[in-house]
Amino acid sequence: MRPLLSLIAAGIVLLARSAGAEPLAAADYRLETVHVPGAAFAGLARDGGSLLVTDLAGGRLYRRDEDGRLAAFGPVFPHGLDVTGDPTGPYRAARVGAEFIVAQGWTPANVDENPLDHSLVAVDGAGKVRVISRDFWNPFDFVAAEQGFYVVDAARNSVELVAPDGRKKTLISFRRLPQAEGALQSLSPTEFEAGNGYEVDAVPTGIALHKGRLYVALFGGFPFLAGAGKIISIPATGASEPRLEADGLNAPVAIAFAGTGAMLVLEHGTYDQRQGFAKGSGRLLRIEAAAKSRATIVSGLTRPVSVLVWDERQLRVSDLAGNLHLLRRE
Template identity: 25%
Template sequence: MKLNPLTLTILTFCVAAFSGMKAASATSFSVIADGLYNAGGLSFGPDGNLYVTEAGIGGSGACVPPTSGQGDSLCYGTSGAVTKIENGKTERILTGLPSLALPDGTGATGPRDIQFDATGKPYVLIGYGANPAFRDRNLGYTDLGKIIAPDFNTNSWKPVADLANYELANNPDGGDVDSNPLGFAIDGNKLVAVDAGANDLLSVNTDGSNLQAVTTFPQDVLTNPIFPPSGTPSNEPAQVPSQGEEVGSQFPIQPVPSSVTKGPDGAYYISQFTGFPFPEGGAKIYRIGADGKPTIYADGFTQLTNLKFDAEGNLYALQYANESAWKGNLDGSVIKIAADGTRTTLLSGNGLESPSALAIGSDGAIYVTNRGDRPGEGQVLRIENTKSIPEPDSVFGVLAIGALGVAWLHKKIGLTHG
């Protein structure tokens, strides 16, 4: 049985519940945008407004096969967009961006993240989610799998870096050739991106030069993995073991890095979605310091989709679902990790479903793209009252960040949000 390193239908995303955490009843949220199509990353622009990407619904153009080679094809269109949220109103300010999706518009990949550099210049990351060899061969020239620099005034853009082609040419992790860039951060004159299909962290200068792999992420090995029952509906049936098929007690799964942010200690922090069967409690947060090697900063999560630090050094982690996504319960969570390792669940379920990204406002509120896997049903939520949340009874250990990292976190210095 060949397992897809990344399930596109689900990786518009997933998450896990923690024993010992308490959800905070004091937290509330309001919906500030609705009706989005496969909403992805979001970021505040230099004008103070919030910008969110929409991966779109593909289209009736040419198609590419999914990574596993089984299941429905992903078909091309130009339904991707960037939307601005200003004073409670939404406006699509960049349209016609490339998009791939299943026939019903789900499982979409296209515009996945947006960030602004120190001068206010925007950059947008476009996902892909298949073997890069099929991109130019099947679809012709397209900006899928690239980082672009858009001009909102002219509804145009220029490609900056071709991440999918880097995977095709180099395949840093040595596994199946697959590219699906999902998130990136801006660090000075560098764009630092995770490719969930290629299982690596890439760096490229903002002028497009010096594209290279910073590191790759190791496979995980599950002990006695839990799979969906035989016959469970799936767009990619190769992922569901057939009846009588033997699956070993030690089962390797793909790491699937899903986002990157820069910490107050100068290191990069990477969230892990994990590959099929999306083990509950199996996702980690990696830290990558100056030596370029990933170490585990915190673990015990499920299907993480995004990370952000606030100005006080608290790290916020977003779970797509609190159970393995194939179970069908897509209630997600926002989890705060203090510098001392204490974890607090700020919001779990209660309307938070399959969230894909978060941003921290200057007012301390948390903004989340909700229902990020649903065409026409995506939302942006503003989560309030987060400072009045009681801390949980138990503290989970944060693993090995070193004395320097701890010192930096406690200094509460400013940081570049990714």
């Protein structure tokens, strides 16, 4: 028998419901979870009537059609584990015109560098690859616009504007984030003494363009303190100081906007020094700025990566355990 992923790549196998406990959706949402063993789903985008998915475990792009089947296409991108043990590969992808644009992560550990590493790449309908720019350290997400692509470089702590011809301009470089005095004492009372200041890298991850402003999720660097994440925004021109949109977040990793204008924020979860990101600690939040309210759409997620607004009533969420969470508002 052929391996499951090779059957999926051939478009043969229907996805099955994931085994075990399911995440919990809000009362006005119906949740269905489908699971592919061995996959590590990351980027989500719409491609006509199909769902575009990136898989870090195999370095592939997939389409999920209305019948629920996944079919691989395009090249096999460099993939593997990075120096922290997390998967790296094609983080995000989106159809832009006749091409698919891919944000490809940094070089996997213990692997020779590849010409596609840490790059923004275009793939045409025949599968031919064109590198737009390799002038990144770790391009984690992007959004397409008329003037090019807004790309977050998670390792450089910056947002870059990349023209279609590859010319690049830094819109903003994020300062390190100060942590509350004594916040780290629960990790190490002797190393992090009360009264000592501490800062972490901003680590920008998700990005969204809404009403002329770029919204950026600041994940916050190691040790990934609970409540240390933020959402900021800047004009798409980058010509002003960032504006705080939300704080007190647990490692926010992706942003989207609903048709009503509400901001959807996907939290990767809370971190434990011994076990890593805690199972079931991820959440999808709905934040209404005007009403100053927050509501949880779905909780109990484990290492989620992307959120996609499919239409007025449906959302999609991916995670590194090979799950696609399909949410429908009743």
